[in-house]
Ligand SMILES: Nc1ncnc2c1ncn2[C@@H]1O[C@H](COP(=O)(O)OP(=O)(O)O)[C@@H](O)[C@H]1O
């Protein structure tokens with residue numbers, strides 16, 4: 001019996017821990033089967049040799065089981081989907097919470113006096129609010145067969161099932177009085193182009209609502225506990241030009257205090273709106289903070305903005321900073337190409353970031369058109385042997401005279417020595433696959449008696465530290481503004497994202513149950529293979 005293992009957990013426990021190394025098994029299975037079923041719900045489909053599907057429930061949430069022989073399975077699935085993608089609201093904990101007409105307005109009149117103290121008067125007629133019942137379609141392709149490339153199917157027949165998620169944007173009613181808000185912004189994890197753009201937009205939008213008490217928490221979650229780190233007052237004036245440089249105005253860090261200590265610190269500081277910029281680890285923390293606030297009956301809105309150049313957050317078109325990373329990587333790849341092309345039997349090796357997801361390596365290879373071999377964590381490969389990477393390099397040197405390899409940092413971890421170390425956040429410290437490829441390539445060509453000039457480029461931190469490009473600048477702007485709209489609308493435990501070019505709110509657990517990965521059966525990976533012309537290396 002073959003298992004198509006695509007189980008995800010939607011539990012929102014305060015101790016939500018990411019299954020950091022669980023992906024390898026799933027990845028290998030998916031690669032072998034060449035079939036991608038939908039990463040939704042907690043259903044685990046098993047295909048018997050007779051071709052019939054039966055359904056098992058995962059241990060975490062048996063209520064999510066779906067029996068496809070039930071004629072009503074589709075509507076039950078949709079109900080369950082609606083429940084899972086419901087976005088938590090302040091009124092869940094405070095049913096009597098009062099709402100107020102929004103102080104955010106799109107049409108404003110320039111005041112006739114110099115006195116802006118009360119803000120700009122609004123045009124009462126039209127504000128351009130979002131209706132709370134507006135929805136965005138999560139999946140837009142109707143696959144008619146599970147064997148269709150990249151198919152994401154719920155049932156064996158790949159039945160079309162509409163899946164709607166909540167549209168982001170300003171609402172008519174708000175659940176916080178701006179004068180009673182103390183808003184805090186924190187940036188966690190590694191750097192990512194666009195962090196300053198998002199900080200800037202959050203501050204600007206908060207001010208438009210009328211919030212005056214806005215602070216930055218320095219150096220990630222640590223800023224909540226480390227003595228000597230004081231919060232930074234923020235205003236439009238302070239953030240006006242911060243998007244012109246990379247990094248984070250507030251600083252970042254990994255590790256830090258417990259969730260309970262963070263919430264205690266928030267209570268002491270009187271923070272009732274928290275904007276959390278970070279990746280899957282940060283979001284697990286944000287969701288735990290949200291749950292702890294509910295437990296303590298605190299009227300607090302916790303809203304995430306997904307940050308990761310790895311692009312490894314589920315369900316969204318892309319995360320901010322990813323486009324910039326791909327663009328910046330072009331310079332490294334081009335340098336590797338020129339070095340390789342100008343040398344006698346030149347081989348350029350470029351390592352790009354991507355802990356468990358090869359999106360940067362794949363997209364950068366596609367964009368450059370100069371890469372002969374792209375290696376990503378999702379697709380296993382051998383270095384040695386008749387189908388190994390080195391044999392193909394020999395072929396490239398013999399036929400083209402030079403070659404460029406682009407490798408994601410998380411690729412081929414079975415080929416490097418395990419460090420068994422973790423960083424302060426619990427992320428596994430990876431072995432250096434780039435150095436390994438460089439060394440093995442040099443050794444191989446020496447052994448076979450063919451001269452080869454191998455150059456290794458590691459531009460990873462240069463890529464991460466640069467400022468956002470125009471496209472990411474726009475994405476950051478929309479996400480930052482929508483984060484504030486979500487908080488004022490009374491939502492908490494949510495994150496913002498772009499979904500089929502529209503902007504949405506997701507409940508946090510749905511986007512971080514595991515890191516998003518490149519599907520080796522997707523059209524995009526196939527396009528990359530077509531472009532590089534590389535064979536299978538297994
Ligand atoms: N499962 C978790 N629960 C609570 N906090 C977490 C969790 N995982 C990571 N964190 C915290 O989130 C912050 C950033 O996590 P990290 O994994 O380094 O970066 P990223 O958010 O970019 O994935 C760290 O301060 C870390 O302590």
Ligand SMILES: O=P(O)(O)OC[C@H]1O[C@](O)(COP(=O)(O)O)[C@@H](O)[C@@H]1O
Pocket residue numbers: 188189190191279280281307308309310353354355409423464
């Ligand atoms: O050197 P650091 O800060 O640990 O960062 C390395 C990691 O940061 C990343 O760029 C992004 O990771 P996060 O999303 O966890 O911040 C990874 O690609 C990379 O493995």
Ligand SMILES: [Mg+2]
Pocket residue numbers: 189279280281
């Ligand atoms: Mg992470």
